[in-house]
Amino acid sequence: MTIRGKAYIAGVYEHPLREATGKTVPQLHAEVAKGALEDAGLSKNDVDAYYCAGDVPGMGGINQAEYMGLNLRQIDSTETGGSSYVVHVNHAAQAIAAGHCKVALITLAGRPRADAKEKYRVRPGGGAPADYGFEGPFRPTVTNMYGMAAMRHMYEFGTTSEQLAWVKVAASHHAQYNEHAMLRDVVSVEDVLNSPVIADPLHRLDCCVVSDGGGAIIVVAPEVAADLKRPCVKVLGAGEAPKHLNGGKVDLTYSGARWSGPAAFEEAGVTPADIKYASIYDSFTITVVETIEDLGFCEKGQGGPFVADGNLISGVGKLPFNTDGGGLCNNHPSDRGGITKVIEAVRQLRGEAHPKVQVPNCDVALAHGTGGLLGSRMGSATLIMEAPGA
Amino acid sequence: MSEQKVSKPKVKAPRVNPETSTFWEATAEGKLLVKKCNACGEKHFYPRSLCPFCFSDDTEYMECSGRGVIYSYSVTRRTSEPWAIAYVTLEEGPTMMTNLIDCDFDQLSIGQPVEVAFVDTGEGSAIPFFRPL
Numbered sequence: 001m002t003i004r005g006k007a008y009i010a011g012v013y014e015h016p017l018r019e020a021t022g023k024t025v026p027q028l029h030a031e032v033a034k035g036a037l038e039d040a041g042l043s044k045n046d047v048d049a050y051y052c053a054g055d056v057p058g059m060g061g062i063n064q065a066e067y068m069g070l071n072l073r074q075i076d077s078t079e080t081g082g083s084s085y086v087v088h089v090n091h092a093a094q095a096i097a098a099g100h101c102k103v104a105l106i107t108l109a110g111r112p113r114a115d116a117k118e119k120y121r122v123r124p125g126g127g128a129p130a131d132y133g134f135e136g137p138f139r140p141t142v143t144n145m146y147g148m149a150a151m152r153h154m155y156e157f158g159t160t161s162e163q164l165a166w167v168k169v170a171a172s173h174h175a176q177y178n179e180h181a182m183l184r185d186v187v188s189v190e191d192v193l194n195s196p197v198i199a200d201p202l203h204r205l206d207c208c209v210v211s212d213g214g215g216a217i218i219v220v221a222p223e224v225a226a227d228l229k230r231p232c233v234k235v236l237g238a239g240e241a242p243k244h245l246n247g248g249k250v251d252l253t254y255s256g257a258r259w260s261g262p263a264a265f266e267e268a269g270v271t272p273a274d275i276k277y278a279s280i281y282d283s284f285t286i287t288v289v290e291t292i293e294d295l296g297f298c299e300k301g302q303g304g305p306f307v308a309d310g311n312l313i314s315g316v317g318k319l320p321f322n323t324d325g326g327g328l329c330n331n332h333p334s335d336r337g338g339i340t341k342v343i344e345a346v347r348q349l350r351g352e353a354h355p356k357v358q359v360p361n362c363d364v365a366l367a368h369g370t371g372g373l374l375g376s377r378m379g380s381a382t383l384i385m386e387a388p389g390a
Numbered sequence: 391m392s393e394q395k396v397s398k399p400k401v402k403a404p405r406v407n408p409e410t411s412t413f414w415e416a417t418a419e420g421k422l423l424v425k426k427c428n429a430c431g432e433k434h435f436y437p438r439s440l441c442p443f444c445f446s447d448d449t450e451y452m453e454c455s456g457r458g459v460i461y462s463y464s465v466t467r468r469t470s471e472p473w474a475i476a477y478v479t480l481e482e483g484p485t486m487m488t489n490l491i492d493c494d495f496d497q498l499s500i501g502q503p504v505e506v507a508f509v510d511t512g513e514g515s516a517i518p519f520f521r522p523l
């Protein structure tokens with residue numbers, strides 16, 4: 001596949017100001033976005049992909065997407081300095097050619113001259129995102145932000161701490177076989193409930209480990225794969241979506257997996273019933289419960305009962321998950337676990353997981369990543385893969 | 391579980407910028423503002439110069455009653471001074487992040503009515519905390 005003739009530039013806009021005193025960086029990004037959309041004759045709600053670089057404040061483009069109220073199927077914050085925006089046109093064209101999006105927005109904005117003059121001076125890279133002043137005073141932490149999502153899920157659906165604990169119990173059953181896992185002891189529901197509450201309703205054992213380390217992935221073309229000795233895993237489909245506070249219409253009971261999951265399943269041509277193994281991002285136990293619902297493994301609100309009674313344990317339950325022990329027991333390198341999710345799914349599809357946790361006939365697997373905070377804004381990404389020779 | 395009460399939360403002056411200075415100046419007068427869009431009629435929070443629902447730049451501030459209900463909360467307990475972070479859904483519609491103060495953390499519940507309780511930063515602004523009614 002090539003991008004040749006598959007994508008068109010429909011609108012452009014250059015901001016007229018050369019000194020933007022009285023305006024913020026997020027505002028400037030929104031103003032150029034509005035200008036380019038008007039030039040194209042499109043509206044904000046037509047945009048389904050957003051590309052930006054390091055001049056946007058926040059976590060990649062997610063805070064800026066929230067500022068602009070974008071609902072996206074594709075988000076990319078590739079940073080290569082001044083060349084970033086040319087790279088973005090290429091990446092947007094690739095995504096459009098692949099059918100992953102239809103209307104991509106690319107923005108650049110900044111105010112180094114105004115920064116030098118005004119009291120709002122911000123550090124290079126765009127400074128604080130627009131939401132910062134409205135959240136920082138209230139001391140959000142990773143744990144209390146996931147805690148608020150769990151509290152609301154419990155309130156709406158009757159999810160219990162015992163059900164959340166089952167996620168950790170299942171991870172620990174798997175971690176006992178992983179010689180590199182940080183926590184190899186099998187724990188019980190009672191152990192989780194008896195560990196101290198960090199932030200309501202999450203106990204210490206509802207939280208993932210803090211670890212060093214890392215991982216890497218090699219992705220190749222089919223003709224390269226054909227010449228390699230190692231079994232190669234086929235990528236069937238992928239979906240991605242940021243989720244944010246939506247201008248104050250807040251709903252913490254779901255994650256961006258609500259959108260990234262169906263997109264990945266559609267492209268892969270499979271359904272949740274076809275998934276033999278799932279790597280589900282497990283920063284906290286509640287992350288797994290909400291994600292499993294959003295991916296369609298059960299109805300919304302039924303994640304608690306679904307994960308209970310060992311249903312996530314390989315060889316015991318219906319949905320073997322995180323057979324390396326996951327972030328909860330094995331590893332969460334650099335406080336980012338997405339790569340280990342793909343790695344364990346590849347082990348399963350190659351038949352190279354630990355024999356005690358290897359899923360028999362594992363032909364289709366899923367890996368899902370969640371970045372940021374379930375309690376405010378996050379990036380979600382779903383990947384579906386097929387076993388070598390399947 | 392903890393029985394601590396918090397009456398005097400620590401406050402630092404917020405980072406103010408050209409888009410939000412009106413909001414923060416109003417807090418010093420005890421007023422809680424949200425933005426309303428004159429094009430689509432939606433209200434939003436945090437305040438932006440462009441409406442996040444329709445991208446119109448015809449937005450204006452409106453004063454809120456200061457009352458709302460707890461959408462969710464979480465008490466951070468593994469610390470010498472626990473605090474309750476929360477989202478409060480305002481009577482006017484938008485939901486905003488805050489802390490719940492002047493209360494017994496073990497008596498909080500989702501859906502509980504609350505009202506804004508500004509705590510002055512001493513730098514021309516006040517932080518909009520909330521307390522149960």
Ligand SMILES: [Zn+2]
Pocket residue numbers: 427428429430431432441442443444445446
């Ligand atoms: Zn509007």
